[in-house]
Amino acid sequence: MSDAAxxxxxxxxxxxxxxxxxxxxxGRLPAPVLVxxxxxxxxxxxxxxxxxxxxxxxxxxxxxxxxxxxWPKIGSxxxxxxxxxxxxxSGDVPLGxxxxxxxxASVDSAGRDLDATCSYRVGxxxxxxxxxxxxxxxADGRPARTDLGRSGMTSAExxxxxxxxxxxxxxxxxxxxxxxxxxxxxxxxxxxxxxxTPVAAGSAALDARVLPSIERGECGA
Amino acid sequence: MSETGRFxxxxxxxxxxxxxxxxxxxxxxxWLGERDAFSRLRSTVAAERSELVAAPGATDxxxxxxxxxxxxAACAYDLRDGPVRITTKSGPLFESLSFHSRAGGVxxxxxxxxxxxxxLDLVVMTRPQLxxxxxxxxxxxxxxxxxxxxxxxxxxxxxxxxxxxxSWRGQAEEAAKAVSCTSEPVGAT
Numbered sequence: 101m102s103d104a105a106x107x108x109x110x111x112x113x114x115x116x117x118x119x120x121x122x123x124x125x126x127g128r129l130p131a132p133v134l135v136x137x138x139x140x141x142x143x144x145x146x147x148x149x150x151x152x153x154x155x156x157x158x159x160x161x162x163x164x165x166x167x168x169x170x171w172p173k174i175g176s177x178x179x180x181x182x183x184x185x186x187x188x189x190s191g192d193v194p195l196g197x198x199x200x201x202x203x204x205a206s207v208d209s210a211g212r213d214l215d216a217t218c219s220y221r222v223g224x225x226x227x228x229x230x231x232x233x234x235x236x237x238x239a240d241g242r243p244a245r246t247d248l249g250r251s252g253m254t255s256a257e258x259x260x261x262x263x264x265x266x267x268x269x270x271x272x273x274x275x276x277x278x279x280x281x282x283x284x285x286x287x288x289x290x291x292x293x294x295x296x297t298p299v300a301a302g303s304a305a306l307d308a309r310v311l312p313s314i315e316r317g318e319c320g321a
Numbered sequence: 322m323s324e325t326g327r328f329x330x331x332x333x334x335x336x337x338x339x340x341x342x343x344x345x346x347x348x349x350x351x352w353l354g355e356r357d358a359f360s361r362l363r364s365t366v367a368a369e370r371s372e373l374v375a376a377p378g379a380t381d382x383x384x385x386x387x388x389x390x391x392x393x394a395a396c397a398y399d400l401r402d403g404p405v406r407i408t409t410k411s412g413p414l415f416e417s418l419s420f421h422s423r424a425g426g427v428x429x430x431x432x433x434x435x436x437x438x439x440x441l442d443l444v445v446m447t448r449p450q451l452x453x454x455x456x457x458x459x460x461x462x463x464x465x466x467x468x469x470x471x472x473x474x475x476x477x478x479x480x481x482x483x484x485x486x487x488s489w490r491g492q493a494e495e496a497a498k499a500v501s502c503t504s505e506p507v508g509a510t
Contacts, residue, residue, distance in 0.1 A: 128324060134331040141335030146342025154347070175419075177472075179426035185350040188357035188424065190385045193393075193479045196419035196430025231415055231483055233390045242380060243389045250378075252389045256485035293388055295415055295483060296432050 157204070158183045166308030167211075168203035168292065175199065200229070200295040206287070208314040214289065216282040219271035219317040222290070225264075227310045229294035231255050234268060234312075236280050237289040244283035253280060271317070290314070351424030359423045359477055362397040371396045371480050371500040377490040390485065392493040396478040396502035400471060404446035404454075407478055409500040411436040414493055415483040418500075420445065422473040429469050443467045444505070447474060478502060 153159050158171045159182045174183045175196045187194060195202055206214055214220070226232050235252035236244040243251035253268060258278050260266045269275040270290075272282050282288060292312065299306060351357065361383060365372045371394040375382035378389045387393065398405040407418065411433035418441065420429040435441060444466045446454065451470055458464055480500050484493035 129327065134327060138331045138335035138338065141332065142338030142342055145336065145339035147346065149339070150343045150346035154350070175427045175430070177426060177428055181347050184424060184426055185347045187426065188351040188354045191356050191358050191361060191383050192385050193358050193395075193419070193421060193477070194427060196417075196427035199417040199419050199430040199432060199481070231485055233388055233483075235386075235388060235390075237386055241386045243378075243387065245380065250389070250487075254390045254483070254485045289386075291386060291388075295417070295481075296434065 153182065154185050154189055158186050163306075165203070165306050165311055167205045167207050167209050167314045168308075168311050169205070170201060170203045172197075172201070175201070195293070200293055201297055201299055203292040203294075203311065205290040205292070205314060208316045209308075210316065212316065214287060214314075215319065216272065216284070216286060216288050218319040219269065219273075219275075219282075221267055221269055221315045221317060222312045223265060223267035224261075224312065225266075225310065226255070226292065226312060227294060227297060227299045227306060229255070229297035229299070231295045233293045233295075234280070235291050235293070236270065236282060237291065238283040239285040239287050241289070244281070244288065246281035246283060248281050251280070253278060268312075357424075358395070358421070358479075359397060359475060362395050362477060365395070366397045366399045366475075368396070369501060369503050371478075371498055371502060373494065373498050374479075376494050377484045378487070390483055392482045392484065392490070392497035394480040394482075394497035394500065396480070396500060398445060398471075398476055398478065398502060398504075400445065400447050400450065400474045402504050402506075404444050404450050404505050405502055406505050407441075407443045407445065407500065407502050409441045409480070409496075411439050411441060412492070412496050414489060414496060415485070416441075416496060417481045418443070419479045419481070420469060420471065421477040421479060422471055423475040423477075425472055428472055428476075443469050445469050445471050445476070445478070447471060 158174060160180055161173045161183060162169050162171050171183065173179055174194045208214060208220065222234065232255045233252050238244050258266050266278060268278040268280060270280050270282055354360065362372060373394045375384050375387045375393040377392045384393060396407065416433040418431050419427050422428050433441065446468060448470055451468055480497050482493040482497045484490040
């Protein structure tokens with residue numbers, strides 16, 4: 101212990117001297133080298149940061165409500181430059197305010213990542229809307245391709261309880277009632293879309309109780 | 322200046338330029354990119370009918386994360402030769418139109434609830450074209466057109482028709498494809 105500390109102290113004054121010597125010997129770095137370095141840094145950091153920020157979901161302006169995330173401004177004129185760039189890069193056409201609103205979930209109500217080997221129960225109500233759809237997407241963002249050939253459900257198809265509430269079961273194996281089969285990819289994403297909803301105008305006021313919860317059941321299917 | 326100082330200065334210059342490059346890319350992508358929805362549909366500007374982008378339940382579409390219950394169609398427009406009239410008959414299915422300016426996001430959206438006698442009829446025009454139409458207008462007989470001002474000359478109208486049950490899919494696709502988007506000569510509106 102004391103030995104190591106002693107050598108570290110002894111080495112310290114020598115280290116800067118040896119590090120500086122090669123630069124001094126070759127003279128000052130020529131200006132073109134520094135300019136080339138600055139340019140390379142600008143391109144690398146500029147492109148790298150732009151790629152990183154634009155590659156996935158919309159980077160700013162999200163509203164998180166329970167497990168669901170929505171971007172209330174992307175369907176309006178107030179969409180931020182990042183959202184516009186992401187839209188252009190992906191070829192997406194966002195839902196307009198007044199047309200509908202989409203909520204994306206990649207975690208369950210407890211905050212754990214959605215795992216296709218588990219089963220989930222989604223319910224029991226949605227905000228007011230003329231129609232809504234619930235869709236399962238695989239890890240690549242495509243509607244889940246399953247044996248059953250269906251990846252989503254609409255509010256018109258769903259079986260409801262007497263009080264109007266509903267429950268959708270997500271799993272790889274067949275379930276009675278409202279059942280959506282999970283894809284073979286490891287992770288998946290859920291999107292709830294409300295069409296013709298008064299919510300779009302003031303989604304910041306939404307709270308988690310009016311959106312369906314996503315409860316995880318047993319895992320390892 | 323010391324060697325370290327010069328190096329730090331070069332790094333700072335590099336980072337400031339990096340910020341400019343970053344901003345340039347973020348603002349430039351909507352105009353320069355070739356993968357955005359408008360660029361993909363540019364070839365259909367002259368078409369008089371909407372072009373199907375995604376059939377309900379289809380997986381062979383370039384739309385990211387499409388809703389399988391929706392039929393999505395589009396009319397790309399270029400207002401250089403005058404306003405464009407969008408007309409659609411509303412049916413039993415939910416239908417909505419959203420207006421996307423090129424590189425500028427959604428500037429207007431309307432659903433079939435706004436249809437008058439089963440018809441949705443809108444005219445997309447630029448601000449100068451609106452001024453011209455207003456100047457030309459007869460005060461005793463004002464136009465009944467619903468006029469939508471597009472912030473850019475080029476843009477897209479996206480038509481979404483919902484097949485709430487799989488059996489409606491064929492009808493939803495037909496309805497999405499049946500929207501007419503015709504260029505109107507200047508002065509006709």
